[in-house]
Amino acid sequence: MTTRAWVDVHAHFTPPTTEEQRHTAWTAMQELCFLAPQPHHWTVEGALRSMDRTGVAMQLLSAVPQTHDALRASNDYGAEVVTEHPDRFGLLAALPTDDPHVALAEIARADKAMQPDGWAMSTTYNGVNLSDRVLEPVWDELNRRSAVVFVHPDTTTRPELGLPTPLVEVAFDTARTVVAMLYQGVFRRCPDIRFVLAHCGGALPGLSGRLALLGTEAWVPAGDQFTAEEIAGQLSRLYLDTAASGTDANLAAALTMVPLDHIVYGGDAGVPCSGDRTLNANITALRGSSVVTPAQAELIGRRALELFPAIAHRLAGRTPVFG
Numbered sequence: 001m002t003t004r005a006w007v008d009v010h011a012h013f014t015p016p017t018t019e020e021q022r023h024t025a026w027t028a029m030q031e032l033c034f035l036a037p038q039p040h041h042w043t044v045e046g047a048l049r050s051m052d053r054t055g056v057a058m059q060l061l062s063a064v065p066q067t068h069d070a071l072r073a074s075n076d077y078g079a080e081v082v083t084e085h086p087d088r089f090g091l092l093a094a095l096p097t098d099d100p101h102v103a104l105a106e107i108a109r110a111d112k113a114m115q116p117d118g119w120a121m122s123t124t125y126n127g128v129n130l131s132d133r134v135l136e137p138v139w140d141e142l143n144r145r146s147a148v149v150f151v152h153p154d155t156t157t158r159p160e161l162g163l164p165t166p167l168v169e170v171a172f173d174t175a176r177t178v179v180a181m182l183y184q185g186v187f188r189r190c191p192d193i194r195f196v197l198a199h200c201g202g203a204l205p206g207l208s209g210r211l212a213l214l215g216t217e218a219w220v221p222a223g224d225q226f227t228a229e230e231i232a233g234q235l236s237r238l239y240l241d242t243a244a245s246g247t248d249a250n251l252a253a254a255l256t257m258v259p260l261d262h263i264v265y266g267g268d269a270g271v272p273c274s275g276d277r278t279l280n281a282n283i284t285a286l287r288g289s290s291v292v293t294p295a296q297a298e299l300i301g302r303r304a305l306e307l308f309p310a311i312a313h314r315l316a317g318r319t320p321v322f323g
Contacts, residue, residue: 005315006283006301007308008051009092009150010198010243010266011059014042015077029272034164040272044081047270048088054279058311059269060304062092062120062150071096072106079114090117090311092150095138098126103138117308118148118196123177125154131180136189143190148307150241151177152198166273171202178204178238179211183222187234194307195238196264200245205253208235232257239307241266242300244278246286260296264303 017025019039026039051059061078065071071094078091093116095103110116119142123130130151142149153170160169174197181187187195197204212228214220240254243266254263267282268274286297305312 005057005305006055006265007090007304007311007315008056008059008267008269009196009264009304009307010152010241010268011047011061012042012268012270013047013061013063013074013078013081014040014270015063015074017041032164033159033162034166034272036272042270044085048085050269050276050279051088053276054267054269054283056267056269057315058088058090058304059267060090060092060117060150060308060311061270062094062152064094064120064122064125064152066126066156068096068099068102072109075106075110075114075116079110079116082114086314090308090314092116092118092120092148094120096125097121097130097135097138098128100135100137103135104141107138107141117310118150120150120152122152123154123173124157129180130177131184131186133184139186139190139193143192146192146194148194148196150196150198153177153202164273166271171199174198174202175204175207178235179207182211182231182234183220183226185225187237188230191237196307197238197240198266199241199243199268200250200254200263201238201240201257204235205240205250205257208232208257211235236262238262239264239303242282242286243268244274244282246282246289248285248289248291251286251289251291255291260292261299261303263300264307265301 022039022041026036029036063074065074075093082089082091093110095106097103153173155165157165157169157173159165212232215231216223216226216228236258238258239262240258241264267279269279287294289297
C-alpha cells in the first residue's frame, strides 16, 4: 500500500549536531518527563528512508529555534536540503515572532535567498504570543503575500502533572493561541493568510461550539464585536493538519469546525515523539476511517499540492518507489 503523491506538511528537521549536543538535549528532555529511550538524531538520509518506508512523496520541513541566530541558520540549512532534494523536501521558513522588525527582515531575507514554500511560527516565541498586537505589521505583510503560515504549538512549555508536553499541553496551547488571535481580530484583518494548524488544531475543534455559544456574551472581552456566525466562519477558514491526529475522534471534531477541503495530511515526522510505527498507524487510521471515505483520505494526503503549487510543480512527473 502506498500513498502515491501524499505530502506531509508537518515534518521537523534539525541542522547537524554533535553527539554531545544530542546527549545534552536528551538529558533535558528526560528532566521534562519526556522519556525518550535514546538521543534523537535527525539526518537527511534517515528522513528519506522513513519517507520511503511510510510511502510519503514529500515533506515540508519546519523548525523554529529559540534564538534569532539559530533560526536563521536553521532556515539556511533547510534551504540547502531542499536544493539537494527538491522533489522530496520543501521548506516552511521559520519566523522570529518576538520582534516584528526582525521577523519582517527574515521574511525579506528568506524570500530573496531561498524562496521558501511557506512560513512556520511557534504559538509563543521567547514569551511573545502570536495574538500580541505588536505583530500586526507581520500579519499585514503575510496577508499582502497571501502566504501559507504553519502554526505549531510551543514545545518549550513545561509539563504539567508529570506528563510530557507533546502528549497533552500542545493541544491546549494551540487552542488558547488561536482563540486569542480570533479576539484580537487577526483573522478578520488578514483574511488572505492561509493558516495551517498542527495536530488537527489541538483542542480547538472541541471548543469551537462553545465559542460560538458563549463567545459573544457581554462578559467576554471583545465578545460584543463578534457574532456567533462570524466566529464559526473565521474558524472554518483555518486549515488543520492530521499530525498524530488522523483518528476518527480527531477527524470527527475537526469536521464540525472546518470543511473537508481544509484538512491536510501531516505526519509530525522528524521528532522523538514520532517514529515509523506511529506515522504508519496515523496513515492507516486515515485510510480506514469511518468519518472520511478512502477517496477523501487520498485527497487529504494530496491537499498540500493545492496550498503549495510550487511543490506540485517539483513533484510533476516523479514516480516514487516505496520500499
